[in-house]
Amino acid sequence: MSDKRNIKTYDKPAGGWGALKSVTQSWLQSEKPLKNLRAMLKTNQDKGFDCPGCAWGESPESGLVKFCENGAKAVNWESSGRHADPAFFSNHSVSSLKKHTDYWLESQGRLTHPMRYNAKTDCYEPVSWDNAFALIAKHLNALNSPHQAEFYTSGRASNEAAYLYQLFVRAFGTNNFPDCSNMCHEASGQGMKPTIGVGKGTVTFNDFEKADTIFVIGQNPGTNHPRMLEPLRDAVRRGAQVICLNPLKERGLEKFQHPQHPIEMLTNGSTPTNTAYFRPALGGDMAVMRGVAKWLLTWEREATANNDTPVFDHDFINTHTNGMDDYLAVVDNTSWEHIETQSGLSKEDIRHAATMYKRGERVIMCWAMGITQHKHSVATVQEIVNVQLLRGNVGKPGAGLSPVRGHSNVQGDRTVGINEAPPKTLLDALESKFNFAVPRKRGHNTVQAIQAMERGEAKVFIGLGGNFAQATPDTPRTHAALEKCDLTVHIATKLNRSHLTTGKDALILPCLGRTEVDMQVNGQQGVTVEDTFSMVHISYGQLPPTSPELRSEPAIIAGIAKATLGNTPVDWDFLISDYDNIRELIADTIDGFKDFNTKLAQPGGFHLGNAASERKWLTSSGKAEFAVNSLPDSLLNADLVTQGENPDLILQTLRSHDQYNTTIYGMDDRYRNVFGARDVLFVNESDIEKLGFKDGDKVDITSMWNDGKIRQIKQFMLVAYDIPKGQAAAYYPETNPLVPLESYGDGTFTPTSKFIAIKLSKSETDGRIAVNTLSEGHI
Ligand SMILES: Nc1nc2c(c(=O)[nH]1)N[C@H]1C(S)=C(S)[C@@H](COP(=O)(O)OP(=O)(O)OC[C@H]3O[C@@H](n4cnc5c(=O)[nH]c(N)nc54)[C@H](O)[C@@H]3O)O[C@H]1N2
Ligand SMILES: Nc1nc2c(c(=O)[nH]1)N[C@H]1C(S)=C(S)[C@@H](COP(=O)(O)OP(=O)(O)OC[C@H]3O[C@@H](n4cnc5c(=O)[nH]c(N)nc54)[C@H](O)[C@@H]3O)O[C@H]1N2
Ligand SMILES: [Mo]
Numbered sequence: 001m002s003d004k005r006n007i008k009t010y011d012k013p014a015g016g017w018g019a020l021k022s023v024t025q026s027w028l029q030s031e032k033p034l035k036n037l038r039a040m041l042k043t044n045q046d047k048g049f050d051c052p053g054c055a056w057g058e059s060p061e062s063g064l065v066k067f068c069e070n071g072a073k074a075v076n077w078e079s080s081g082r083h084a085d086p087a088f089f090s091n092h093s094v095s096s097l098k099k100h101t102d103y104w105l106e107s108q109g110r111l112t113h114p115m116r117y118n119a120k121t122d123c124y125e126p127v128s129w130d131n132a133f134a135l136i137a138k139h140l141n142a143l144n145s146p147h148q149a150e151f152y153t154s155g156r157a158s159n160e161a162a163y164l165y166q167l168f169v170r171a172f173g174t175n176n177f178p179d180c181s182n183m184c185h186e187a188s189g190q191g192m193k194p195t196i197g198v199g200k201g202t203v204t205f206n207d208f209e210k211a212d213t214i215f216v217i218g219q220n221p222g223t224n225h226p227r228m229l230e231p232l233r234d235a236v237r238r239g240a241q242v243i244c245l246n247p248l249k250e251r252g253l254e255k256f257q258h259p260q261h262p263i264e265m266l267t268n269g270s271t272p273t274n275t276a277y278f279r280p281a282l283g284g285d286m287a288v289m290r291g292v293a294k295w296l297l298t299w300e301r302e303a304t305a306n307n308d309t310p311v312f313d314h315d316f317i318n319t320h321t322n323g324m325d326d327y328l329a330v331v332d333n334t335s336w337e338h339i340e341t342q343s344g345l346s347k348e349d350i351r352h353a354a355t356m357y358k359r360g361e362r363v364i365m366c367w368a369m370g371i372t373q374h375k376h377s378v379a380t381v382q383e384i385v386n387v388q389l390l391r392g393n394v395g396k397p398g399a400g401l402s403p404v405r406g407h408s409n410v411q412g413d414r415t416v417g418i419n420e421a422p423p424k425t426l427l428d429a430l431e432s433k434f435n436f437a438v439p440r441k442r443g444h445n446t447v448q449a450i451q452a453m454e455r456g457e458a459k460v461f462i463g464l465g466g467n468f469a470q471a472t473p474d475t476p477r478t479h480a481a482l483e484k485c486d487l488t489v490h491i492a493t494k495l496n497r498s499h500l501t502t503g504k505d506a507l508i509l510p511c512l513g514r515t516e517v518d519m520q521v522n523g524q525q526g527v528t529v530e531d532t533f534s535m536v537h538i539s540y541g542q543l544p545p546t547s548p549e550l551r552s553e554p555a556i557i558a559g560i561a562k563a564t565l566g567n568t569p570v571d572w573d574f575l576i577s578d579y580d581n582i583r584e585l586i587a588d589t590i591d592g593f594k595d596f597n598t599k600l601a602q603p604g605g606f607h608l609g610n611a612a613s614e615r616k617w618l619t620s621s622g623k624a625e626f627a628v629n630s631l632p633d634s635l636l637n638a639d640l641v642t643q644g645e646n647p648d649l650i651l652q653t654l655r656s657h658d659q660y661n662t663t664i665y666g667m668d669d670r671y672r673n674v675f676g677a678r679d680v681l682f683v684n685e686s687d688i689e690k691l692g693f694k695d696g697d698k699v700d701i702t703s704m705w706n707d708g709k710i711r712q713i714k715q716f717m718l719v720a721y722d723i724p725k726g727q728a729a730a731y732y733p734e735t736n737p738l739v740p741l742e743s744y745g746d747g748t749f750t751p752t753s754k755f756i757a758i759k760l761s762k763s764e765t766d767g768r769i770a771v772n773t774l775s776e777g778h779i
Contacts, residue, residue: 050529050539052078052156052514053660055405056225057205057531058604068226070657073665077494078513079543082109084495089115089124098500102470102733103664106494111510112547117502124499124508129551132507133563139460139487139505140564146173146439148459150449153179153418154466155407156514158527159536160582161553162409163590164575165464166417168561170427171436171569175443176458177420180466181410182446186748187372188403189414191381195389195625197618200411202400202610203364204533210398211235213360217245217285217384218370218754222252222671223657225404228366241275241356245285246370247344247652247724249277251671278353279724281344282650283374283635283755288350289383290631291339293331295354296390311358313392320615320624321389327626334631342631344724362398363388368406369654373754375635377745382627389624395615405532406661408514412530415608416590420445429589434569446472447741447749453481461503462489462560464553467662469498473739473751474711491556496662511553516541518552522578525552528600530608536593537605554579636757637743639706647704647757648691649683653732653739654754662733669731674719681760682721682729691760695720698763701730703738703756711738715763728758 053074088108094117097105116127116135127135140149151169153162169177181189189199196202208214208231221228229252232242244253254277280288300311317324336347343350357363365384371377385394385401393399405411417426420443431438444452450472452458461468461482472478482488485503492499493513499506512518518525518541526538551559558572567573575581580597587596592608599606611617617624634641635650655661656669656678668675672682681699688695700714713735723729732753743752 048539049514049541050408050537051075052408054225054227055155055408055411055532056227057533057535070223070226070660073658074660075515077106077660077663077665078110079515079546080109080494082107083112083546084108084110085112085547086115086126093122094124094500094502095122097495098497101664102497102662103667105496105500106663108495110493110513110546111495111508113510113549115508117506119504124506127507129559130563132509133559135505135507136460136462136487136489136560137563140172143459147176147441147443148457149174150176150178150444150453150458150461152446152449152461152463152466152468153177153413154464155180155184155405155410155413156465157413157418157553158409158514158529158539159412159416159586160527160579161464161557162413162418163416163582163586164554164557164561164572166419167430167434167570167585168557168565170417170430170438171434171561171565173439175420175422175439175441176449177418177443178446178449178468179410179413179418179420180407180446180471181414181418182420182748183373183471183750183753184369184406184410185372185403186445186750187374187377187381187745188367190748191378191627192385192401192403192612194619195382195385195627196394196401196612197616197624198610198612200534200610201402201404201532202394202613203402204535204607204613205231207364207398207400208232208235211240211360211362211364212398213241213243213356213363215243215245215357215363215365215367216253217365217367218372219366219368219404220246220248220250220252220654221404222250224368224406224655226252228404236275241360243275243353243356244277245280245288245353246277247279247282247727248729249279249722253277276352276356278345278349281342281724282652282727283376284343284345285371286376286380286383286629287339287343287631288345288353289380289387290331290334291336291343291345291347291350292354292357292387293383293390294334294336294339295351296358296387297328297331299358312390316392317389320392320395320617321626322621322623323626323628324390326628327386330628330630338631342635357387358391360391360393362396363391363393364398364400364402365393366402366404368404370652370754372403372748373745373750373752375743375745375752375755376629376632377750378747379627379629379632382629385624386626389626394624395613400613402532408531409529411532411534412528412536415530415592416586420448426590433585433589436569445749447744447751450474450478450481450741453484456484459486460489461485461487462491463498464491464557465493467496467498467733469501470496470662470733470736473736473743473753474741475733475737477741491553494663509556510547510550511556512541512545512550514539514541515543516545516550517543520552520555520577520579525579527554527579528583528605534608534610535605536600536608538600552576554582635755637704637706640704640757645704648759649687649726649728651681651701651703651728651730651735651738651756651758652754653735653756654729656731659731672721677717678731678734679716680719680730681716682719682723684723684725684727685720687725687728688718688720693718693760693762699760700763701735701738702759702761703740704759705740705743705757707740707742709740711740713737715765
């Protein structure tokens with residue numbers, strides 16, 4: 001039976017009335033509409049709080065309303081009036097909670113009390129903070145080696161919390177810092193560091209106003225960075241070019257109408273934000289960029305022959321770069337046939353993109369998960385860098401590289417030391433300041449942490465925020481790995497599935513959210529975050545805490561540290577009595593934070609500095625390096641190629657408009673015309689037919705890998721969609737059971753969430769499954 005329920009047309013532009021309606025709904029559902037409205041108006045304002053949504057930076061102009069639809073959802077979600085309190089936990093055993101969807105779990109509201117799992121009753125029961133800390137200390141101190149514990153961080157933790165956490169963990173003795181960045185922009189840092197000397201974006205907000213050309217590659221800002229649409233739209237208005245590379249025609253990039261521009265709303269008009277839209281194959285962007293370089297080289301040679309203006313920026317190349325000739329040799333050696341097959345674009349399409357690129361004098365290239373979650377992501381990032389270097393588009397106003405970060409402080413967390421492979425300079429600085437033997441051994445990233453728990457080597461898991469069990473690949477394996485632990489601890493705001501994948505002992509430690517007032521001995525505290533443009537600013541919570549039992553993240557970390565290590569290497573209580581004390585330590589040990597507390601007084605915060613943006617290259621040669629990488633022969637796993645196995649489709653996993661990573665706000669994806677469902681698989685109509693199915697059929701999806709394991713999710717509805725042939729798309733995290741743990745990026749260990757080879761089969765029973773049993777149905 002074909003079931004086309006609720007898949008209807010949404011032809012309105014991004015933003016606009018739809019966004020306003022959605023914001024209103026999230027307000028009302030929060031059950032605290034008036035209080036939250038007051039908080040909303042403080043979002044991203046001076047003396048207000050930093051939006052717990054994405055990492056996009058602010059316009060330096062004040063007075064603008066600086067929240068967006070999805071920021072409003074994030075705020076309302078955090079400041080929910082509902083409570084998952086001790087009574088809730090005594091009514092629901094862990095086994096019974098596991099039967100609910102991720103959406104239902106978080107909808108139960110804010111966690112209010114520290115809770116300890118009791119295996120006998122299969123329930124979480126209240127525990128005092130002191131007993132919780134003592135239990136953690138007992139487990140940690142019983143380990144044979146500090147490397148048997150894993151300390152996860154999600155990207156919402158403030159600089160102060162993250163710094164205290166890394167200090168505690170390193171004083172305990174390990175660099176085991178798996179973090180969400182390992183699954184996110186790892187490839188951006190690893191691609192840029194050896195080439196331009198810094199692992200962060202080189203542009204600031206103001207550069208967007210000066211650019212004449214902006215590339216948006218593998219990113220869906222309409223949903224994930226809505227405030228980015230505004231500078232894109234402004235750019236188009238002043239005649240700049242915006243060039244999108246995305247296999248899907250994402251609504252926010254196609255049309256855009258801003259809810260704060262009433263005239264546009266009334267006329268339902270919209271300004272197109274893209275001037276060209278290219279739809280490459282999944283993983284095809286390196287080939288696209290190689291093709292762009294090939295055209296530039298062709299034109300450069302023609303220009304030389306005809307004595308025309310050169311295409312390359314020779315002054316820049318001669319003064320600032322190294323290795324161009326070797327790079328141009330691989331460009332020459334890459335065939336157009338190879339480029340066309342792998343990119344999914346024709347030589348002519350790429351000529352179009354290259355022409356637009358060449359026309360720009362100041363070009364910014366932005367990218368996100370469509371670039372970083374592939375096997376060859378580092379090489380792809382480096383190819384973007386190469387193309388930018390050829391025309392001197394790094395380190396001048398209006399030009400540069402912009403990996404647009406995800407979580408609101410994921411970049412800051414790395415800056416202050418959440419890093420399993422820390423630079424020597426950081427470790428040396430810590431060692432000289434604190435006088436303890438800092439661990440030098442490289443720690444575990446996310447994939448290695450799961451493998452260590454699976455092997456039984458890692459026995460304690462502590463999560464500072466996030467939802468490790470759902471965000472990570474190979475879901476059943478990851479769950480089993482977590483459940484093998486002696487102790488799992490989650491510092492969290494809301495209940496999620498990670499809390500239900502319990503070790504023998506398990507704790508949930510509820511913390512204050514970014515929106516809440518944080519009172520310590522010396523009064524109300526602010527915390528700092530770093531946005532995607534390396535701007536650091538302070539954030540003050542506005543709402544009263546959800547429960548008097550809540551503690552701040554720094555206070556919880558200090559509590560764990562003191563119970564485990566005593567008052568070494570620092571006086572933990574003193575540090576949290578006033579977060580200025582923590583910031584003093586950051587100022588002394590982390591680059592760019594000199595006079596931290598003083599600088600925070602500047603409205604809008606301060607910039608951490610970026611050497612590459614000043615054309616200072618912190619590489620071993622002292623110059624920007626062209627990277628010489630060959631285009632992969634095939635993007636498919638080599639063993640599958642050898643065995644001659646052909647997938648039905650290549651799947652990318654992505655976010656709907658109604659979710660924040662594993663937090664599901666609702667079951668709609670307005671811009672993609674899906675309402676009331678997440679168990680859908682977007683496929684090109686002709687592929688549906690070719691594979692012998694009909695639009696609306698239910699299918700089981702199996703991924704292909706080389707280890708003989710069967711990874712399958714069931715009962716997904718086929719949706720005929722405007723997607724290139726051979727591709728499929730479906731929502732994360734439901735699709736994570738399909739991603740093999742060993743399928744990760746070269747050098748990055750980032751799961752290849754945007755390139756999964758799959759086969760489809762008709763589901764046995766074809767009836768509609770209840771939406772609220774979704775997650776369980778698939779695992
Ligand atoms: N509201 C909201 N905001 C968020 C988040 C959220 O979940 N909800 N998450 C936050 C986080 S942590 C992050 S990292 C960011 C994520 O921000 P995005 O990277 O925008 O997130 P995805 O939904 O994964 O979208 C990937 C985009 O890349 C395209 N794509 C996929 N594969 C390829 C490819 O091979 N090549 C090209 N050119 N394009 C490709 C997809 O079609 C899609 O448009 O957003 C942050 N902001
Ligand atoms: N298949 C697939 N998998 C992916 C991705 C993908 O595109 N496809 N994307 C990857 C990416 S880019 C990322 S960043 C990761 C995200 O991975 P995570 O960062 O681990 O996941 P989130 O869903 O952001 O975490 C949500 C939980 O954080 C807690 N939380 C919220 N606010 C706070 C707070 O202020 N403090 C604390 N302590 N806890 C809080 C809540 O309890 C909530 O349930 O997922 C990755 N996984
Ligand atoms: Mo992310």
